[in-house]
Amino acid sequence: MAKYTGPSCRLCRREGMKLFLKGERCISPACAFERKGFPPGQHGRSVQQKLSVYGLQLREKQKLKRIYGLLETQFRRYFEMAERMPGNTGENLLQLLERRLDNVVYRLGFAPSRKAARQLVSHGHFLVNERKVDIPSYLVSPGDVIRVRDKSRDLAIVHASLRRARGRELPWLQLDKSRLSGSVVEIPRREDIPTRVQERLVVEFFSR
Numbered sequence: 001m002a003k004y005t006g007p008s009c010r011l012c013r014r015e016g017m018k019l020f021l022k023g024e025r026c027i028s029p030a031c032a033f034e035r036k037g038f039p040p041g042q043h044g045r046s047v048q049q050k051l052s053v054y055g056l057q058l059r060e061k062q063k064l065k066r067i068y069g070l071l072e073t074q075f076r077r078y079f080e081m082a083e084r085m086p087g088n089t090g091e092n093l094l095q096l097l098e099r100r101l102d103n104v105v106y107r108l109g110f111a112p113s114r115k116a117a118r119q120l121v122s123h124g125h126f127l128v129n130e131r132k133v134d135i136p137s138y139l140v141s142p143g144d145v146i147r148v149r150d151k152s153r154d155l156a157i158v159h160a161s162l163r164r165a166r167g168r169e170l171p172w173l174q175l176d177k178s179r180l181s182g183s184v185v186e187i188p189r190r191e192d193i194p195t196r197v198q199e200r201l202v203v204e205f206f207s208r
Helices: 008-015 023-027 053-067 072-084 087-098 101-108 115-122 155-163 199-206
Strands: 126-128 143-147 173-176 182-185
Touching: 023 115, 053 199, 072 087, 072 199, 087 199, 101 115, 101 143, 101 173, 101 182, 115 143, 115 155, 155 182
Parallel strands: none
Antiparallel strands: 126 143, 143 182, 173 182
């Protein structure tokens, strides 16, 4: 499957904000965004022109897509799903992205980043309702229980991430550290999703 293999910090610099794509490195002095707080490329240091309406919409779309680690086709598919759902399309889109299994594993604190969570899920380290699920895009539902497989309970990355994940807990998820498991309490509301993005501009981009 195709995936982005370039430098993660370059994406943060392009969007002008930390996307926290590399876990602990993003909050350490090694973070390239701190050292190079300007867009990448030949003209990155030059004075930035004011973005057009289309430019603002594009940047928000790219930002959201990169935060969740999706390619364009995948992202467009989620938008089409959100459009068909009742209610606010922008909020529906964020809810779908938050319900991805790799994102839930990250939100629960079992992985330091969504990229690491995607790898852990792909390698079959997690069970959903006691069944192994190795599809990162699997959409969880209220009542689902996600836990680390018994054979994977000693993974250093999981325990290290849990120690550092204080404050990442969200009201729509419930974590049981002693059992290395978590459950989905409800579908997240917009106020429960800490993603810093203007989803309205993303909807406008696809509605042109």
